[in-house]
Amino acid sequence: KAGVTQTPRYLIKTRGQQVTLSCSPISGHRSVSWYQQTPGQGLQFLFEYFSETQRNKGNFPGRFSGRQFSNSRSEMNVSTLELGDSALYLCASSLGVGGDEQFFGPGTRLTVL
Amino acid sequence: GIQVEQSPPDLILQEGANSTLRCNFSDSVNNLQWFHQNPWGQLINLFYIPSGTKQNGRLSATTVATERYSLLYISSSQTTDSGVYFCAVELRGYNKLIFGAGTRLAVHP
Numbered sequence: 001k002a003g004v005t006q007t008p009r010y011l012i013k014t015r016g017q018q019v020t021l022s023c024s025p026i027s028g029h030r031s032v033s034w035y036q037q038t039p040g041q042g043l044q045f046l047f048e049y050f051s052e053t054q055r056n057k058g059n060f061p062g063r064f065s066g067r068q069f070s071n072s073r074s075e076m077n078v079s080t081l082e083l084g085d086s087a088l089y090l091c092a093s094s095l096g097v098g099g100d101e102q103f104f105g106p107g108t109r110l111t112v113l
Numbered sequence: 114g115i116q117v118e119q120s121p122p123d124l125i126l127q128e129g130a131n132s133t134l135r136c137n138f139s140d141s142v143n144n145l146q147w148f149h150q151n152p153w154g155q156l157i158n159l160f161y162i163p164s165g166t167k168q169n170g171r172l173s174a175t176t177v178a179t180e181r182y183s184l185l186y187i188s189s190s191q192t193t194d195s196g197v198y199f200c201a202v203e204l205r206g207y208n209k210l211i212f213g214a215g216t217r218l219a220v221h222p
Contacts, residue, residue: 031208037154043199043212056209088154098208099143099163104156 002027004093004105012111018079021108023091025072029103031055031096032074034066037088037107046089049074050096078110086112115140119200119213126190126220134185134216136200144203145176146210147185149196156199159185190220 005024013019025032033056034046045058049068066076078085088109092102116139126132136145147159160167160174162183167174171190176183187194197217201210 033209035210035212042214043201043210045209045211048208050208056207058209090154090156092210094208096208098206099203101144101146101158101161102210103158104148106153106155109154 004091004103006089006091006105006108008108009106010109010111012113013081014113015081015083017081018077019081019110020075020077021089021091021110023074023076023093023105025074025091025093026103029093029095030072031094032068032072033092033094033102034074034076035090035092036060037090038084038086043090046076081112083112086110115142115202115204115211117200117202117211117213119198119216121216122214124216124218126218128190128192128220128222130190130220131186131188132190132218134187134198134200134218136183136185136213138181138183138200138202140181140204142178142202143205144210145183146201147174147183148199148201149194150199150215151196159198187218190218192220192222194218195220 031050033048048056068074091105094102148156164178197215201212
């Protein structure tokens with residue numbers, strides 16, 4: 001069974017630009033969650049999608065948004081990039097029934113110049 | 114909100130040594146997972162262990178949910194065990210993981 005895939009793996013942008021990251025979950029998984037990892041803040045939850053609906057949201061500004069498609073693939077978008085958005089963005093996939101095991105993709109490393 | 118504390122923050126071992134990593138959490142949880150983050154940043158699942166004890170090769174884990182802690186044991190450590198180990202918990206009704214700050218392990222030959 002294929003694991004969680006994320007594209008692109010690396011990305012360099014400049015301040016003010018926007019970026020879209022993609023995540024394909026494990027086949028049969030309906031929940032996709034996004035996390036941001038920075039040296040200063042550690043791993044923080046961004047949001048979670050289940051059956052094309054945002055079910056949970058972390059404490060991030062509105063510049064961070066996401067969506068999920070009918071095939072469970074998810075995208076997250078960051079608009080008006082700031083230097084502080086430089087981070088590793090990780091996507092996790094799970095069945096979505098609550099309390100089940102989450103599996104992570106390899107991540108997208110975003111650098112904002 | 115729930116607090117997840119991992120100890121020690123840093124650990125240096127000689128190859129072959131054993132170690133115990135601890136994760137304390139401040140509320141009842143629906144899920145607890147241990148991960149190893151490799152040098153490229155990917156989180157590798159080690160254990161899904163909301164309660165009880167599990168073993169996988171040289172690694173084992175125990176969660177005592179009533180006392181709100183979990184332990185990860187690494188026996189006969191190898192240099193490939195180096196990296197950061199994270200504990201993450203999920204509250205009932207919230208399909209999101211809350212991570213501890215991690216334990217950075219360095220195993221020297």
